[in-house]
Amino acid sequence: MFKKILIANRGEIALRIIRTCREMGIKTVAVYSTADKESLHVRFADEAVCIGPPAGRDSYLNIPNIIAAAEITNADAIHPGYGFLSENAKFAQACIDHNIKFIGPTPEMIQKMGDKATAKATMRAAGVPVVPGSDGLLESLEHAKKTAAEIGYPVMMKATAGGGGKGMRIVRSENELEKAWESARQEAAAAFGNDGLYMEKFIEEPRHIEIQVFGDQYGKVCHLSERDCSIQRRHQKLIEETPSPFMTPELRKKMGEAAIKGAQAINYEGAGTIEFIVDKDGNFYFMEMNTRIQVEHPVTEEATFFDLIKEQIKVAAGEPISGRNYEPQLYTMECRINAEDPAKGFMPSPGRITNLHIPGGMGVRVDTHIYAGYTIPPFYDSMIAKLIVRAQSREELIVRTKRALQEFVIEGVKTTIPLLIKILDNEQFRAGNFTTRFLDNFDMSDLA
Incomplete structure (x- = not known):
């Protein structure tokens, strides 16, 4: 060790x-x-x-x-x-x-999964379902037009070196393609120093569901079930939960097996996440693999009673994993609390925290580095805390999470807490009826 x-x-x-x-x-x-x-x-x-x-x-x-x-x-x-x-x-x-x-994984594994076009080809070869799309990178505008015609509109163009929604464009007809092609390439080049694009079929009414996987140095891989990450804004996740309200035992089994296949295809070592896009009929397709611990890893920890950081360290030190798969034992949810003002277009709100009260009580965990008197610097990501809650049912989970958010006091800066409470109050969210487009038409005017 x-x-x-x-x-x-x-x-x-x-x-x-x-x-x-x-x-x-x-x-x-x-x-x-x-x-x-x-x-x-x-x-x-x-x-x-x-x-x-x-x-x-x-x-x-x-x-x-x-x-x-x-x-x-x-x-x-x-x-x-x-x-x-x-x-x-x-x-x-x-x-x-x-x-x-x-x-973490080896440089070769990171490289193979870091380039999205290569990752997709690797998963396709392993028998993991992938979204219909281009074979590798688009070589030209004409190549993009031909591929879009074969796949059928709408399509999504994505930066191969991308992340965080940069270099992504939805194209609903050939008339929109040229403009989207140029702007996506320019944005990708500026953000990543790589203007390579690939194309996928755009999935309507999608959910974003990911599977946590773990591999050791001896070829053994297991999964720790799913996290539903569909509540997001501009591809940045706000709320994650397990079990997904959309999930069935049959779908969990299929997605878990596919995630293990994908990780085994590259002899994966350590903690990783296979991210899937799932359509309204339960068809799922590989999106990308994150070769690291996730921001939302506590959702899985609280649902399975499993310390993922400890397991990362043990695997890196050469210890084998048990190889058994884990399913959620409780309902858990994570709310990301950012120093941003939702009423003003999510404008960053760095500054000094003048007063702080962190919620507690049964089933409530807060991962944060802030304290009263701490000054949030303007140089980094705006996330300042994660509220993680567990309960015996999803209904109880939502009630407890709302209570904890109402108890969370952060003064001196603006935060996303009012927005998170409003999401939890939404009837469609409470019913589990939401997609990645949930926040597209959400009214933020009353959050000021």
């Missing part, structure tokens, strides 16, 4: 990893930018090293500085968390080159 782990991340996920390491008797090293000097992950780690100025590219994305921090503190492993360098094959390779264990 590792003696000391450096956490190449910040905020709540860094603190989450520190807690598990402490329970396992493993020393921790926090890295931080000058903007995060007062963050809780710096305070609670055994050691802390400043790795640069506030901008992510100069600190949390600075591979030489992070490797140097690991070497001077004699860390024998690095946990990347999520975001930043967690799915960066060059970083995983740098760890190997400096004899430091990267807690």
Whole structure:
């Protein structure tokens, strides 16, 4: 087992990893930018090293500085968390080159799943259902027109190196194609330095359902059931839950088996998530694989009584997994709380938290790095807390989650808490009747 782990991340996920390491008797090293000097992950780690100025590219994305921090503190492993360098094959390779264990999959696995066109081809070969679309990247506008005609409109163009909705365009007719082609390429090039696009059939009334998978170094893979991530805005998730209100035992079995097939196809090691798009008839198609721990991993932890961070560390240290699949034992939900103003187009709201009360009570968990007097920096993702709730039924879960949100007090900045409460009050949401388009026509005017 590792003696000391450096956490190449910040905020709540860094603190989450520190807690598990402490329970396992493993020393921790926090890295931080000058903007995060007062963050809780710096305070609670055994050691802390400043790795640069506030901008992510100069600190949390600075591979030489992070490797140097690991070497001077004699860390024998690095946990990347999520975001930043967690799915960066060059970083995983740098760890190997400096004899430091990267807690995650190999660079080859990251590379294979990181390029969406390659990932789709890999899954198709493994027998995992994929959305009908282009074979690889679109070579030209004419190629795009021909592919769209074969698939049938509407279609979706996506950036191969994309994420967070960048470089994505829905095209409903050939008249819209040229404009969408140009704008998607420009946006993809600006965001990722890669203007490669591929095309898929656009699924109407879709749900976004993902399967948590785990693999060890000995070829064994299991799944830990599903998370429904359909409540999202511009492809950014707001609420996740398990079991999905759309799921049946038969569909769970099929999706779980498909996810295991996909992970086995690349001999996957560690925690990963196979994301599916599911149509109104229960047909599911592979979207992408995240080769890291997810923001919403506590949903699975609370439903299965399974510490995913601990399992990541054990697998990276060479321990085998049991190989048995897990199903939800309880109903669980996660609400992402962002420092944003929903009434003003989700304008970021960094600043000093003047007053804070974190909810408690039965079945309530909060993962956060904030405290009263903490200043939210403007340089990073706006998520400041995750509220995770568990209950015996979905009805009880919604009531308890709303109660906890009403009890959550964050003063000094605007947050998405009023929006989350409004979603929970919505009749269609309560009935489980929602798709990824749920928020498209949602009235935000009364959230001011």
